Amino acid sequence: MTKKHFEENLYVSGHTACAGCGQSMAVRIVLNAAGKNTMVANSTGCLEVFSTKAPETAFGVPWIHSLFENSAAVASGVEAGLKHLNKLDEIRVISQAGDGGTGDIGLQAISGMLERGQDVLFVCYDNEAYMNTGIQRSGSTPFYANTTTSPVGKESLGNPRPKKPMVEICAAHHIPYSATASAGNPKDIERKVKKALSIRGPKYLQIHVPCPLGWKSDPAQTIEIAKLAVSTGLYPLIEYEYGKLIKVTKIASPKPVEEYLKTQGRFKHLLKNNEALQEVQEVANKNIEYYGLK
Amino acid sequence: MKKYLEGSWAMAEAAKLCRPGVIAAYPITPQTHIVEHLAKFVADGDLKSETLNVESEHSAASVVLGSQAAGVRSFTCTSSQGLLLMGEVVFCIAGMRLPIMMICANRAISAPINIWNDQQDSIALRDAGWIQLYAENNQEAVDLIIAGHKIGENSKVMLPVMVCVDGFILTHGMETVDMPTQEEVDKFLPKYNPPYKLDVDDPMSFGLLGDPTVYAETRYAIQKTMEEVIDLIPKVGKEYQDLTSRDSVKLVESYKLEDADIAIVAMGSVCGTIKDVIDLEREKGKKVGLLKVVAYRPFPKKAITDALENIAIIAIIDKNISLGSDGALYSEIKAILSSDKKTSGFVAGLGGRDITVDTIVDIIQSAEGEVSSCNFVDLNKDLLWDEFKAS
Numbered sequence: 001m002t003k004k005h006f007e008e009n010l011y012v013s014g015h016t017a018c019a020g021c022g023q024s025m026a027v028r029i030v031l032n033a034a035g036k037n038t039m040v041a042n043s044t045g046c047l048e049v050f051s052t053k054a055p056e057t058a059f060g061v062p063w064i065h066s067l068f069e070n071s072a073a074v075a076s077g078v079e080a081g082l083k084h085l086n087k088l089d090e091i092r093v094i095s096q097a098g099d100g101g102t103g104d105i106g107l108q109a110i111s112g113m114l115e116r117g118q119d120v121l122f123v124c125y126d127n128e129a130y131m132n133t134g135i136q137r138s139g140s141t142p143f144y145a146n147t148t149t150s151p152v153g154k155e156s157l158g159n160p161r162p163k164k165p166m167v168e169i170c171a172a173h174h175i176p177y178s179a180t181a182s183a184g185n186p187k188d189i190e191r192k193v194k195k196a197l198s199i200r201g202p203k204y205l206q207i208h209v210p211c212p213l214g215w216k217s218d219p220a221q222t223i224e225i226a227k228l229a230v231s232t233g234l235y236p237l238i239e240y241e242y243g244k245l246i247k248v249t250k251i252a253s254p255k256p257v258e259e260y261l262k263t264q265g266r267f268k269h270l271l272k273n274n275e276a277l278q279e280v281q282e283v284a285n286k287n288i289e290y291y292g293l294k
Numbered sequence: 295m296k297k298y299l300e301g302s303w304a305m306a307e308a309a310k311l312c313r314p315g316v317i318a319a320y321p322i323t324p325q326t327h328i329v330e331h332l333a334k335f336v337a338d339g340d341l342k343s344e345t346l347n348v349e350s351e352h353s354a355a356s357v358v359l360g361s362q363a364a365g366v367r368s369f370t371c372t373s374s375q376g377l378l379l380m381g382e383v384v385f386c387i388a389g390m391r392l393p394i395m396m397i398c399a400n401r402a403i404s405a406p407i408n409i410w411n412d413q414q415d416s417i418a419l420r421d422a423g424w425i426q427l428y429a430e431n432n433q434e435a436v437d438l439i440i441a442g443h444k445i446g447e448n449s450k451v452m453l454p455v456m457v458c459v460d461g462f463i464l465t466h467g468m469e470t471v472d473m474p475t476q477e478e479v480d481k482f483l484p485k486y487n488p489p490y491k492l493d494v495d496d497p498m499s500f501g502l503l504g505d506p507t508v509y510a511e512t513r514y515a516i517q518k519t520m521e522e523v524i525d526l527i528p529k530v531g532k533e534y535q536d537l538t539s540r541d542s543v544k545l546v547e548s549y550k551l552e553d554a555d556i557a558i559v560a561m562g563s564v565c566g567t568i569k570d571v572i573d574l575e576r577e578k579g580k581k582v583g584l585l586k587v588v589a590y591r592p593f594p595k596k597a598i599t600d601a602l603e604n605i606a607i608i609a610i611i612d613k614n615i616s617l618g619s620d621g622a623l624y625s626e627i628k629a630i631l632s633s634d635k636k637t638s639g640f641v642a643g644l645g646g647r648d649i650t651v652d653t654i655v656d657i658i659q660s661a662e663g664e665v666s667s668c669n670f671v672d673l674n675k676d677l678l679w680d681e682f683k684a685s
Contacts, residue, residue: 006497036494036497037494038494039364039492039494041360042501048503049503052499052501052502052503053502053503053505054502054503054504054505054508055502055508057498057499057502059497059499060497061494061497062492062493062494062497062498062499062500063497063498063499063500064360064363064492064499064500064501065499065500065501065502066356066359066383066386066390066501067356067382067383067386069352070352070353070356070359070383072353073348073352073353073356073357073360074356074357074359074360074363075360076346076348076353076356076357076360077316077318077346077356077357077358077359077360077361077362077363077364077368078360078361078363078364078492079360080316080318080344080346080357080360080361080366081315081316081344081360081361081362081363081364081365081366081368082364083344084315084316084342084343084344084361084366085315085364085365085366091494108349108350108352108353109349109350109352109353109356111349112348112349112350112353115349116346116347116348
């Protein structure tokens with residue numbers, strides 16, 4: 001990569017992400033929205049592996065990775081260092097991780113970062129399982145998804161638990177901003193990143209990013225699949241400020257969840273099981289009611 | 295200026311004199327007083343530093359990793375379980391060549407939980423790529439903290455430094471310490487100006503994936519740098535001596551070794567007691583000397599073999615045990631000494647058990663007898679399983 005490549009984008013092609021990787025698309029949108037005066041602390045995971053294999057990097061901003069669970073703490077250190085250097089007014093700090101590095105192994109470090117009020121935007125790229133290690137269930141894996149550690153079988157319909165509510169967990173720290181976004185709506189990601197970075201203090205943004213390999217979906221359909229997660233009510237786009245829900249993306253006529261589920265092999269076992277389909281529909285119905293999506 | 299201080303206060307003052315821009319730590323006995331004093335210095339406006347009260351040692355180490363990468367001198371401090379919890383970050387800091395300063399208040403490792411001193415914690419992380427320096431007393435701790443910055447931050451070194459101080463014995467002990475002035479330290483220790491850092495005007499990526507084509511070279515680079523640190527420590531020690539008139543920053547220290555028939559080898563605060571025993575034994579006509587290992591990493595092989603060259607009986611005291619093998623210092627020294635020496639290893643002081651004058655006299659006597667690689671001293675046999683009581 002030369003500096004010229006980074007004139008148009010702060011995250012560029014040449015990396016080794018899979019075709020149709022929703023995370024890789026979202027990273028570019030996030031960084032371009034953030035601008036070049038940004039420093040990034042990255043957790044271990046797919047993104048780190050496919051973007052920065054020595055001696056190459058896909059990042060046009062200062063970027064640091066050390067471990068899986070600590071990017072919020074590393075970002076806290078970068079923030080503190082910039083504060084000591086009186087540079088925090090001009091430079092933004094982003095911490096980013098997958099859903100495992102965020103809500104499972106990374107939860108303690110994130111909670112600490114939020115509680116300390118550090119001026120960092122934490123971005124979770126939520127592809128709903130441990131994709132880097134081979135599609136194992138995480139706390140963010142959706143209800144009844146088939147993963148390698150929540151396999152479907154005679155006694156199992158897949159992951160038996162709903163998603164961990166990370167956006168609420170972060171909002172419960174009464175931070176200035178905690179929101180969700182979707183790879184299916186790039187303009188919305190851009191708006192939310194810009195809004196978050198205009199606020200001093202800790203912010204959390206969780207972006208739903210389809211993983212064709214892990215979800216067993218068509219790489220050409222990544223954006224459409226992400227849109228369907230929103231339009232069925234399974235992935236509500238919501239914004240919290242200081243612990244209060246202040247905005248939701250309305251879905252006037254929600255689509256049946258089957259339309260979303262049938263696009264992905266991880267839900268294939270549900271399609272001929274009306275009872276199970278109804279249970280997943282209930283998850284969407286509850287979201288629609290709870291967040292007032294209609 | 296000479297001051298009568300608690301060890302933790304003296305060490306905190308030494309850290310303060312080095313002007314860290316970021317301090318992150320998590321409380322653990324017996325490290326706590328050090329970070330409490332630093333927090334007070336900042337609260338009183340005497341130290342301009344960002345202090346982060348983090349939620350774990352793992353995050354303490356991760357915070358200073360981030361701040362040092364941003365180009366800011368950073369300090370942390372821990373002990374025992376805290377150091378183990380930091381473990382993976384500790385390795386990362388060295389691999390990323392970030393010259394962070396850490397004080398390790400040496401304490402035993404669970405289980406059973408034990409807050410008292412031995413050196414198992416820092417020894418457990420000896421392979422991480424940190425420079426490890428062991429202090430005998432609080433004056434040395436102060437000196438090693440200040441000089442340690444200059445060693446680690448050398449642009450050809452760029453390795454983190456762990457100054458190891460015996461928990462409670464040093465951290466909570468009161469001693470007179472000659473504290474350098476801020477002007478002296480500023481003259482000795484330049485501002486931190488790393489050859490690479492996170493910089494929006496020159497964006498670089500840190501902490502990349504190193505596949506089999508590049509990984510081994512990163513380890514080799516640290517190994518070769520450690521060899522250079524062997525030469526650098528005495529040089530920085532000389533500079534520090536020019537500043538303070540104290541010859542405390544060195545690889546090893548010899549005490550009455552020149553004509554000794556028996557040498558004790560040890561690290562840390564126990565060396566003070568050993569020196570007293572040596573004086574007493576010499577009054578009785580027994581020629582005993584001490585080799586104090588200050589730099590354990592890098593391991594000063596030549597300095598050790600040179601110092602012990604003419605000594606036939608060697609007793610090595612370890613406040614640690616590599617379970618299933620021997621004490622760490624014993625294993626490493628035994629490996630470099632000629633086999634015609636009578637070299638024995640003694641494991642002592644675990645979990646805060648006092649190493650008394652009598653203990654050391656017994657060790658000397660044992661070393662003169664049959665050679666033993668791993669001799670646990672001062673065991674209470676009543677506490678052992680029956681089958682172990684006889685041995």
